[in-house]
Amino acid sequence: MIFRSPRLRPVASTLIAILALICTAGAAEPAPKSVGTLDEKLFKGMQWRQVGPFRGGRAIAIEGVPGEPDTYYFAAAAGGVWKTTDGGANWAPMFDKEKISSFGAIAVSASDHNVVYAGSGEGAPRGNISYGNGIYKSVDAGKTWKNVGLKDSRHIGALIVDPKNPDIVLVAALGHMFGPNQERGIFRTTDGGKTWAKVLGKDQDTGGVDVVFDPHNSNIVFAALWQTRRQPWFFSSGGAGSGLYRSEDGGVTWKQLQGNGLPEGILGRIGVTISGADANRIYAIIEAKEGGIY
Structure with a gap:
């Protein structure tokens, strides 16, 4: 036989009533929206606009600074290096004291924002093209610069800095556009540019045009080589290299990556990138007979 105390009945009744009220209130409220969802209507009023620098020239490369959403560096085809710290409202030229004004790539160290590398010589050849004289390095966030090598590379397609070590840099050097030369391909330094090792190359007519780290694992790197030649009367893109x-x-x-869905035959210029959300997703834009985005 179960005995119940009369004095506990009011307390039990009150608890049951409270629980019923909580359950009823919970059932009446709609399910909360996922934290990661955004209302697309919020973006309808957004439009692209020119933020300068208006005298900077043709845009080749731009680099943001992790953790500093208003700080950007801009490298121009023939207008030097520029910097903004207010989201583009104002730009300051950072390379006016140097002899070279043409650039193809720029990168900021994620582990030390004072360290910036810039590859001189535009890497986007067209009817005319400006050349450079190697890689420049700044250790004071762009205030001063020093040439740290690869002076005969002439044109830089891309450069990247290891996210954990500002002294490890990979450079895609395109080389001379109007003739053959040796200093072209993918180069690597582990001492901040004091010495460089050529880690990937094909021949004197083929240079490096792109190089990217896996954003989740800097041991994984993708690179593209491009056989190309510019002459006053013609432009050749593509070849066995x-x-x-x-x-x-x-x-x-x-x-080298071949087959498995990639185009066959003669290839031209290649650009490659890796998804920041899923490192298994690699995208490449490939110039070929059956070219496109892969």
């Missing part, structure tokens, strides 16, 4: 490559040791050794 062009190709897409992958490294699993931070760019020390490489393996």
Whole structure:
């Protein structure tokens, strides 16, 4: 036999009533929206606008600074290096004291924002093209610069800095556009530019045009080589030297990627990138007979 105390009945009744009220209120409220969802209507009023610098020239490369949403560096085809710290409201020229004004790439160290590398010589050839004289480095956020090598590379397609070590840099050097030369391909430094090693190359007519880290693992690197030649009367893009490559040791050794859906035959210019959300998603834009985005 179960005995119930009469004095506990009011307390139990009150608790049951409170629980019923909570359950009823919870059932009446709509399910909360996912934290990650955004109302697309919020973006309808947004439009692109020119933020300058209005005298900077043709845009080749732009680089933001992690954790500093208003700070950007802009590298021009023939207008030097510029910097903004207020989201583009004002721009300051950072390279007026140097002899070179043409650039193809720029990168800021994620682990030390004072360290900035800029590759001189535009890497987007067209009817006319301006050349450079190697890689420049700043250790004071762009105030002063020093040439740290690859002076005969002439044109830089891309450069990247290891996110954990500002001294490890990979450079895609396109080389001379109007003739053959040796200093072209993918180069790597582990001492901040004091010495460089050529880690990937094909021949004197093929240069490096792109190189990217896996944003989740800097040991994984993708790079593209491009066989090209510019002459006053014609432009040649593509050849046996062009190709897409992958490294699993931070760019020390490489393996060419072929087949498995990639276009066959003669390849031209290649651009490659890796999804920041899913490192298994690699995108490449490839110039070929069956070219396109892969």
